[in-house]
Amino acid sequence: MKIGVLGAGVVGLSATVELIRRGIDVTCYEAGTPMAERSAGDSRIFRLAHAYPDMVELAAKARRLYTGWAERAGEALIDEVGTVISGDHTSAWAAAMAAAGAGHEVVEPGSPLLRVPARLSGPALLDPAGGMIRVDRVRTFLVTAAASHLRQARADKIESTPGGVRVWSGPTAEEFDAVLICAGAGTPALAADAGIDAPSALEHHVRFSFPLRPDAPQPPQCLITQHTYQHSSAPGTWAVGADMDPAAVSWEGGREAAELASLAAVTAYVTEELPGVEPRVIDRLYCTHNPGLSDGLQFLRQGPVLAVHGENLFKFAPLLGELLAQSCIDGSTPTDAGPNAA
Numbered sequence: 001m002k003i004g005v006l007g008a009g010v011v012g013l014s015a016t017v018e019l020i021r022r023g024i025d026v027t028c029y030e031a032g033t034p035m036a037e038r039s040a041g042d043s044r045i046f047r048l049a050h051a052y053p054d055m056v057e058l059a060a061k062a063r064r065l066y067t068g069w070a071e072r073a074g075e076a077l078i079d080e081v082g083t084v085i086s087g088d089h090t091s092a093w094a095a096a097m098a099a100a101g102a103g104h105e106v107v108e109p110g111s112p113l114l115r116v117p118a119r120l121s122g123p124a125l126l127d128p129a130g131g132m133i134r135v136d137r138v139r140t141f142l143v144t145a146a147a148s149h150l151r152q153a154r155a156d157k158i159e160s161t162p163g164g165v166r167v168w169s170g171p172t173a174e175e176f177d178a179v180l181i182c183a184g185a186g187t188p189a190l191a192a193d194a195g196i197d198a199p200s201a202l203e204h205h206v207r208f209s210f211p212l213r214p215d216a217p218q219p220p221q222c223l224i225t226q227h228t229y230q231h232s233s234a235p236g237t238w239a240v241g242a243d244m245d246p247a248a249v250s251w252e253g254g255r256e257a258a259e260l261a262s263l264a265a266v267t268a269y270v271t272e273e274l275p276g277v278e279p280r281v282i283d284r285l286y287c288t289h290n291p292g293l294s295d296g297l298q299f300l301r302q303g304p305v306l307a308v309h310g311e312n313l314f315k316f317a318p319l320l321g322e323l324l325a326q327s328c329i330d331g332s333t334p335t336d337a338g339p340n341a342a
Protein backbone atom coordinates (compact mmCIF):
# COMPACT_ATOMS: atom_id res chain seq x y z
CA MET A 1 0.00 0.00 0.00
CA LYS A 2 1.18 3.53 -0.81
CA ILE A 3 0.12 6.48 1.34
CA GLY A 4 0.74 10.21 0.89
CA VAL A 5 0.80 12.45 3.97
CA LEU A 6 0.43 16.17 3.22
CA GLY A 7 2.13 18.34 5.86
CA ALA A 8 5.06 17.60 8.19
CA GLY A 9 3.84 19.28 11.34
CA VAL A 10 3.71 17.18 14.47
CA VAL A 11 0.51 15.47 13.25
CA GLY A 12 1.74 14.53 9.77
CA LEU A 13 5.11 13.39 11.09
CA SER A 14 3.48 11.30 13.83
CA ALA A 15 1.33 9.52 11.25
CA THR A 16 4.28 9.11 8.88
CA VAL A 17 6.49 7.57 11.57
CA GLU A 18 3.71 5.17 12.57
CA LEU A 19 3.11 4.16 8.94
CA ILE A 20 6.85 3.51 8.53
CA ARG A 21 6.74 1.35 11.69
CA ARG A 22 3.95 -0.67 10.11
CA GLY A 23 5.97 -1.23 6.95
CA ILE A 24 3.86 1.02 4.70
CA ASP A 25 5.30 2.86 1.69
CA VAL A 26 4.69 6.46 2.83
CA THR A 27 5.73 9.86 1.49
CA CYS A 28 5.28 12.99 3.62
CA TYR A 29 5.13 16.24 1.63
CA GLU A 30 6.30 19.42 3.37
CA ALA A 31 6.15 22.83 1.70
CA GLY A 32 8.52 24.50 4.16
CA THR A 33 10.51 23.28 7.15
CA PRO A 34 9.14 20.35 9.21
CA MET A 35 7.40 21.47 12.40
CA ALA A 36 8.05 25.17 11.76
CA GLU A 37 4.44 26.37 11.57
CA ARG A 38 1.90 25.53 14.30
CA SER A 39 4.32 22.97 15.75
CA ALA A 40 7.16 25.53 16.08
CA GLY A 41 8.98 26.47 19.28
CA ASP A 42 10.45 24.48 22.15
CA SER A 43 7.57 23.59 24.44
CA ARG A 44 3.88 22.80 24.82
CA ILE A 45 1.66 21.84 27.76
CA PHE A 46 0.68 18.22 28.28
CA ARG A 47 -2.35 17.47 30.47
CA LEU A 48 -4.82 14.73 31.15
CA ALA A 49 -7.24 17.41 32.39
CA HIS A 50 -9.94 18.27 29.84
CA ALA A 51 -13.57 19.30 29.90
CA TYR A 52 -14.80 15.93 28.57
CA PRO A 53 -14.12 12.39 29.90
CA ASP A 54 -13.45 11.07 26.37
CA MET A 55 -10.71 13.68 25.95
CA VAL A 56 -9.18 12.73 29.32
CA GLU A 57 -9.09 9.08 28.20
CA LEU A 58 -7.50 10.00 24.87
CA ALA A 59 -4.89 12.11 26.66
CA ALA A 60 -4.09 9.17 28.97
CA LYS A 61 -3.54 6.96 25.92
CA ALA A 62 -1.37 9.65 24.35
CA ARG A 63 0.70 9.87 27.56
CA ARG A 64 1.44 6.12 27.43
CA LEU A 65 2.44 6.41 23.78
CA TYR A 66 4.72 9.36 24.58
CA THR A 67 6.52 7.00 26.96
CA GLY A 68 7.03 4.57 24.09
CA TRP A 69 8.41 7.38 21.93
CA ALA A 70 10.73 8.45 24.75
CA GLU A 71 12.15 4.91 24.92
CA ARG A 72 12.79 4.99 21.18
CA ALA A 73 14.22 8.54 21.37
CA GLY A 74 16.44 7.63 24.32
CA GLU A 75 15.39 10.69 26.32
CA ALA A 76 12.36 12.02 28.21
CA LEU A 77 9.94 13.92 25.98
CA ILE A 78 7.73 15.31 28.77
CA ASP A 79 8.94 17.05 31.95
CA GLU A 80 6.29 15.72 34.33
CA VAL A 81 6.06 18.77 36.61
CA GLY A 82 2.24 18.61 36.74
CA THR A 83 -0.43 20.91 35.34
CA VAL A 84 -2.74 23.12 37.41
CA ILE A 85 -6.23 24.11 36.23
CA SER A 86 -7.74 27.22 37.77
CA GLY A 87 -10.96 29.17 37.14
CA ASP A 88 -14.70 28.64 36.88
CA HIS A 89 -14.28 25.44 34.85
CA THR A 90 -12.22 23.71 37.57
CA SER A 91 -15.02 21.61 39.05
CA ALA A 92 -16.35 20.51 35.63
CA TRP A 93 -12.85 19.41 34.57
CA ALA A 94 -12.35 17.62 37.90
CA ALA A 95 -15.62 15.76 37.26
CA ALA A 96 -14.43 14.76 33.78
CA MET A 97 -11.18 13.44 35.26
CA ALA A 98 -13.09 11.51 37.92
CA ALA A 99 -15.39 10.00 35.27
CA ALA A 100 -12.34 8.90 33.28
CA GLY A 101 -10.60 7.48 36.35
CA ALA A 102 -7.64 9.87 36.05
CA GLY A 103 -5.62 10.75 39.16
CA HIS A 104 -6.23 14.32 40.29
CA GLU A 105 -6.68 16.50 43.35
CA VAL A 106 -8.65 19.68 44.03
CA VAL A 107 -6.81 22.09 46.36
CA GLU A 108 -7.43 25.54 47.82
CA PRO A 109 -5.36 28.60 46.82
CA GLY A 110 -2.25 28.77 49.01
CA SER A 111 -1.94 24.97 49.16
CA PRO A 112 1.71 23.88 49.46
CA LEU A 113 0.97 21.53 46.54
CA LEU A 114 0.73 24.53 44.19
CA ARG A 115 3.94 25.75 42.53
CA VAL A 116 2.85 28.44 40.09
CA PRO A 117 4.00 32.09 39.93
CA ALA A 118 0.37 33.24 39.81
CA ARG A 119 -2.19 34.65 42.22
CA LEU A 120 -5.03 32.09 42.16
CA SER A 121 -8.55 32.61 43.46
CA GLY A 122 -10.84 29.68 44.13
CA PRO A 123 -10.05 25.95 44.14
CA ALA A 124 -7.50 24.60 41.69
CA LEU A 125 -7.32 21.19 40.01
CA LEU A 126 -3.98 19.36 40.14
CA ASP A 127 -3.19 17.08 37.22
CA PRO A 128 -0.03 15.28 38.37
CA ALA A 129 0.51 13.52 35.01
CA GLY A 130 0.65 16.87 33.21
CA GLY A 131 3.77 18.77 32.33
CA MET A 132 5.90 20.36 29.65
CA ILE A 133 6.33 18.64 26.29
CA ARG A 134 9.90 19.02 25.02
CA VAL A 135 8.99 20.03 21.47
CA ASP A 136 12.64 20.34 20.46
CA ARG A 137 13.23 16.68 21.38
CA VAL A 138 9.99 15.50 19.76
CA ARG A 139 11.01 17.33 16.56
CA THR A 140 14.43 15.65 16.50
CA PHE A 141 12.87 12.24 17.16
CA LEU A 142 10.19 12.54 14.47
CA VAL A 143 12.32 14.14 11.76
CA THR A 144 15.02 11.51 12.29
CA ALA A 145 12.48 8.67 12.23
CA ALA A 146 10.73 10.01 9.11
CA ALA A 147 14.10 10.55 7.37
CA SER A 148 13.97 9.61 3.68
CA HIS A 149 10.15 9.47 3.69
CA LEU A 150 10.08 13.27 3.99
CA ARG A 151 9.77 15.07 0.66
CA GLN A 152 10.56 18.79 0.55
CA ALA A 153 7.71 19.76 -1.80
CA ARG A 154 4.41 21.62 -1.65
CA ALA A 155 1.33 19.57 -2.45
CA ASP A 156 -0.45 21.97 -4.81
CA LYS A 157 -3.52 19.95 -5.60
CA ILE A 158 -5.05 16.52 -5.18
CA GLU A 159 -7.46 14.71 -7.48
CA SER A 160 -9.19 11.36 -7.32
CA THR A 161 -8.23 8.59 -9.73
CA PRO A 162 -9.94 5.24 -10.32
CA GLY A 163 -7.46 3.56 -7.94
CA GLY A 164 -6.84 6.27 -5.35
CA VAL A 165 -5.56 9.83 -5.22
CA ARG A 166 -3.11 11.80 -7.34
CA VAL A 167 -0.98 14.47 -5.59
CA TRP A 168 0.36 17.28 -7.76
CA SER A 169 3.50 19.18 -6.81
CA GLY A 170 4.39 21.66 -9.55
CA PRO A 171 4.44 19.74 -12.82
CA THR A 172 4.99 16.40 -11.06
CA ALA A 173 2.24 14.02 -9.99
CA GLU A 174 2.32 10.84 -7.92
CA GLU A 175 -0.49 8.39 -7.21
CA PHE A 176 -1.34 6.97 -3.80
CA ASP A 177 -3.88 4.47 -2.50
CA ALA A 178 -4.80 6.89 0.29
CA VAL A 179 -3.95 10.45 1.30
CA LEU A 180 -3.89 12.04 4.74
CA ILE A 181 -4.20 15.83 4.89
CA CYS A 182 -2.67 17.40 8.00
CA ALA A 183 -1.38 20.64 6.56
CA GLY A 184 -2.52 22.97 9.35
CA ALA A 185 -3.52 26.27 7.79
CA GLY A 186 -3.09 24.61 4.37
CA THR A 187 -5.63 21.86 5.09
CA PRO A 188 -8.88 23.55 3.93
CA ALA A 189 -7.56 24.27 0.40
CA LEU A 190 -6.26 20.72 -0.13
CA ALA A 191 -9.33 19.16 1.49
CA ALA A 192 -11.62 21.17 -0.80
CA ASP A 193 -10.04 19.40 -3.81
CA ALA A 194 -11.44 16.16 -2.35
CA GLY A 195 -14.84 17.66 -1.57
CA ILE A 196 -14.10 17.95 2.16
CA ASP A 197 -15.29 21.11 3.85
CA ALA A 198 -12.66 21.73 6.56
CA PRO A 199 -13.12 24.82 8.77
CA SER A 200 -11.04 27.58 7.21
CA ALA A 201 -11.53 30.67 9.41
CA LEU A 202 -8.17 31.85 10.74
CA GLU A 203 -7.02 33.97 13.66
CA HIS A 204 -3.62 35.24 14.72
CA HIS A 205 -2.21 33.99 18.01
CA VAL A 206 0.96 34.91 19.92
CA ARG A 207 2.50 33.38 23.03
CA PHE A 208 4.90 35.64 24.94
CA SER A 209 7.75 34.65 27.28
CA PHE A 210 8.84 36.59 30.36
CA PRO A 211 11.58 36.12 33.00
CA LEU A 212 10.52 34.20 36.12
CA ARG A 213 11.56 36.03 39.28
CA PRO A 214 14.29 34.20 41.25
CA ASP A 215 11.90 33.54 44.16
CA ALA A 216 9.22 31.93 41.95
CA PRO A 217 8.31 28.38 43.05
CA GLN A 218 10.42 25.61 41.52
CA PRO A 219 9.95 23.55 39.47
CA PRO A 220 6.86 25.44 38.31
CA GLN A 221 3.79 23.49 37.25
CA CYS A 222 2.08 24.34 33.96
CA LEU A 223 -1.04 26.45 34.48
CA ILE A 224 -4.33 26.70 32.58
CA THR A 225 -6.68 29.47 33.74
CA GLN A 226 -10.06 30.41 32.32
CA HIS A 227 -8.51 32.51 29.54
CA THR A 228 -4.78 31.75 29.56
CA TYR A 229 -2.24 28.93 29.32
CA GLN A 230 1.16 29.27 30.97
CA HIS A 231 4.29 27.22 31.57
CA SER A 232 8.01 27.38 32.00
CA SER A 233 9.25 27.07 28.41
CA ALA A 234 12.93 27.06 29.47
CA PRO A 235 14.66 27.40 32.86
CA GLY A 236 13.85 30.83 34.34
CA THR A 237 11.31 31.59 31.60
CA TRP A 238 7.52 31.77 31.77
CA ALA A 239 5.45 31.57 28.57
CA VAL A 240 1.91 32.98 28.53
CA GLY A 241 -0.76 32.77 25.84
CA ALA A 242 -4.20 34.31 26.23
CA ASP A 243 -7.64 34.00 24.65
CA MET A 244 -8.26 37.32 22.98
CA ASP A 245 -11.34 39.18 21.84
CA PRO A 246 -11.82 37.72 18.30
CA ALA A 247 -11.99 41.24 16.85
CA ALA A 248 -8.49 42.01 18.19
CA VAL A 249 -6.86 38.99 16.51
CA SER A 250 -9.01 38.68 13.40
CA TRP A 251 -7.33 37.55 10.19
CA GLU A 252 -8.56 40.65 8.37
CA GLY A 253 -7.09 42.96 11.01
CA GLY A 254 -3.58 41.74 10.17
CA ARG A 255 -0.76 40.15 12.12
CA GLU A 256 0.84 43.37 13.37
CA ALA A 257 -2.34 44.70 15.00
CA ALA A 258 -3.02 41.27 16.54
CA GLU A 259 0.50 41.07 17.97
CA LEU A 260 0.23 44.57 19.46
CA ALA A 261 -3.17 43.89 21.03
CA SER A 262 -2.00 40.51 22.38
CA LEU A 263 1.18 42.06 23.78
CA ALA A 264 -0.79 44.74 25.64
CA ALA A 265 -3.33 42.27 27.03
CA VAL A 266 -0.80 39.63 28.12
CA THR A 267 1.61 42.17 29.64
CA ALA A 268 -1.24 43.74 31.64
CA TYR A 269 -2.29 40.29 32.83
CA VAL A 270 1.26 39.42 33.89
CA THR A 271 1.59 42.71 35.78
CA GLU A 272 -1.68 42.20 37.66
CA GLU A 273 -1.88 38.45 38.21
CA LEU A 274 1.61 36.94 38.10
CA PRO A 275 3.69 38.23 41.02
CA GLY A 276 6.38 35.63 40.28
CA VAL A 277 6.98 36.93 36.75
CA GLU A 278 8.66 40.12 35.46
CA PRO A 279 6.39 41.89 32.92
CA ARG A 280 9.21 42.17 30.38
CA VAL A 281 8.85 40.23 27.11
CA ILE A 282 11.95 38.22 26.17
CA ASP A 283 10.55 36.00 23.43
CA ARG A 284 7.41 35.41 21.38
CA LEU A 285 5.95 32.60 19.29
CA TYR A 286 3.43 33.42 16.57
CA CYS A 287 1.06 31.04 14.84
CA THR A 288 -2.16 30.93 12.89
CA HIS A 289 -5.05 29.20 14.52
CA ASN A 290 -8.52 27.93 13.47
CA PRO A 291 -10.86 29.14 16.21
CA GLY A 292 -13.86 27.24 17.44
CA LEU A 293 -12.94 23.67 18.30
CA SER A 294 -11.12 24.29 21.58
CA ASP A 295 -9.66 20.95 22.64
CA GLY A 296 -11.77 18.83 20.27
CA LEU A 297 -10.71 16.46 17.53
CA GLN A 298 -12.53 16.21 14.22
CA PHE A 299 -11.85 13.73 11.41
CA LEU A 300 -13.19 14.30 7.90
CA ARG A 301 -13.19 11.64 5.19
CA GLN A 302 -14.10 11.53 1.52
CA GLY A 303 -13.23 8.20 -0.13
CA PRO A 304 -9.51 7.54 0.25
CA VAL A 305 -8.80 11.06 1.59
CA LEU A 306 -8.77 11.72 5.32
CA ALA A 307 -8.27 15.15 6.94
CA VAL A 308 -7.84 16.09 10.58
CA HIS A 309 -8.91 19.29 12.28
CA GLY A 310 -8.47 20.52 15.84
CA GLU A 311 -6.65 22.79 18.25
CA ASN A 312 -4.07 21.89 20.90
CA LEU A 313 -3.14 18.79 18.97
CA PHE A 314 0.43 18.50 20.24
CA LYS A 315 -0.48 16.65 23.41
CA PHE A 316 -2.26 14.00 21.35
CA ALA A 317 0.50 13.60 18.72
CA PRO A 318 1.50 9.93 19.22
CA LEU A 319 -2.13 8.89 19.58
CA LEU A 320 -3.10 10.81 16.45
CA GLY A 321 -0.23 9.09 14.66
CA GLU A 322 -1.68 5.68 15.57
CA LEU A 323 -5.31 6.55 14.84
CA LEU A 324 -4.54 8.22 11.52
CA ALA A 325 -2.15 5.50 10.36
CA GLN A 326 -4.72 2.80 11.11
CA SER A 327 -7.49 4.73 9.34
CA CYS A 328 -5.37 5.35 6.25
CA ILE A 329 -4.69 1.62 6.05
CA ASP A 330 -8.22 0.28 6.63
CA GLY A 331 -10.31 3.18 5.26
CA SER A 332 -12.04 3.83 8.58
CA THR A 333 -12.60 7.24 10.18
CA PRO A 334 -11.51 7.86 13.79
CA THR A 335 -14.27 8.94 16.14
CA ASP A 336 -14.56 12.67 16.80
CA ALA A 337 -13.92 13.70 20.40
CA GLY A 338 -14.67 16.64 22.65
CA PRO A 339 -17.27 19.36 22.07
CA ASN A 340 -18.23 18.17 18.57
CA ALA A 341 -18.51 14.49 19.47
CA ALA A 342 -21.97 14.38 21.01
Ligand SMILES: Cc1cc2nc3c(=O)[nH]c(=O)nc-3n(C[C@H](O)[C@H](O)[C@H](O)COP(=O)(O)OP(=O)(O)OC[C@H]3O[C@@H](n4cnc5c(N)ncnc54)[C@H](O)[C@@H]3O)c2cc1C
Binds near residue numbers: 153
Ligand atom coordinates in the same frame (compact mmCIF):
# COMPACT_ATOMS: atom_id res chain seq x y z
C1 LIG B 1 1.93 29.29 20.61
C2 LIG B 1 1.26 27.95 20.59
C3 LIG B 1 0.99 27.31 21.78
C4 LIG B 1 0.37 26.07 21.78
N1 LIG B 1 0.19 25.42 22.95
C5 LIG B 1 -0.21 24.14 22.94
C6 LIG B 1 -0.19 23.37 24.12
O1 LIG B 1 0.20 23.86 25.16
N2 LIG B 1 -0.56 22.06 24.06
C7 LIG B 1 -0.94 21.48 22.88
O2 LIG B 1 -1.26 20.29 22.87
N3 LIG B 1 -0.99 22.20 21.74
C8 LIG B 1 -0.62 23.50 21.74
N4 LIG B 1 -0.61 24.22 20.58
C9 LIG B 1 -1.22 23.65 19.39
C10 LIG B 1 -0.32 22.65 18.70
O3 LIG B 1 1.01 23.11 18.68
C11 LIG B 1 -0.87 22.46 17.28
O4 LIG B 1 -2.23 22.02 17.36
C12 LIG B 1 -0.08 21.43 16.50
O5 LIG B 1 1.30 21.74 16.52
C13 LIG B 1 -0.61 21.41 15.07
O6 LIG B 1 0.19 20.55 14.32
P1 LIG B 1 -0.18 20.26 12.80
O7 LIG B 1 0.74 19.20 12.36
O8 LIG B 1 -1.65 20.04 12.68
O9 LIG B 1 0.06 21.65 12.06
P2 LIG B 1 1.42 22.34 11.58
O10 LIG B 1 2.48 22.18 12.60
O11 LIG B 1 1.08 23.72 11.16
O12 LIG B 1 1.85 21.47 10.35
C14 LIG B 1 1.29 21.61 9.07
C15 LIG B 1 2.43 21.52 8.07
O13 LIG B 1 1.87 21.45 6.77
C16 LIG B 1 2.70 22.18 5.91
N5 LIG B 1 1.89 22.52 4.72
C17 LIG B 1 0.87 23.40 4.63
N6 LIG B 1 0.34 23.39 3.39
C18 LIG B 1 1.07 22.47 2.70
C19 LIG B 1 1.01 21.99 1.37
N7 LIG B 1 0.12 22.46 0.48
N8 LIG B 1 1.91 21.05 0.98
C20 LIG B 1 2.84 20.55 1.85
N9 LIG B 1 2.94 21.00 3.12
C21 LIG B 1 2.06 21.92 3.53
C22 LIG B 1 3.12 23.38 6.73
O14 LIG B 1 4.30 23.97 6.22
C23 LIG B 1 3.32 22.76 8.10
O15 LIG B 1 4.65 22.34 8.33
C24 LIG B 1 -0.02 25.48 20.56
C25 LIG B 1 0.27 26.12 19.35
C26 LIG B 1 0.93 27.31 19.37
C27 LIG B 1 1.33 27.92 18.06
